[in-house]
Amino acid sequence: MSKEELEKREDEEVETNDDNQRRRRRRPIRRGQLKCPLCTAGIKEVSYKDIYQLKKYVTVKGKIIPTVKTGVCSRHQRQLTREIKRARQLALMPYVAKDI
């Protein structure tokens, strides 16, 4: 193994340690370990009619949760965004919800 490779490895280790310390409070699961829940469930198309499914991907206030937090793949995230916006227009879901 060359010196450069060794140095790279050391750098990576240091970085991951830093990341763990920084993320421990907010996000115990790292992004790389998350798998798209919709892909694993075998869902090909998300529908605006399936509110119970869509509700998992919005906050209490009705905002769409970003991929980083849910682990949804880009394809499904795009579908979700489209379908949530459709559901909002049809008044199936709220644009904004009041504080609890």
Ligand SMILES: [Zn+2]
């Ligand atoms: Zn997916």
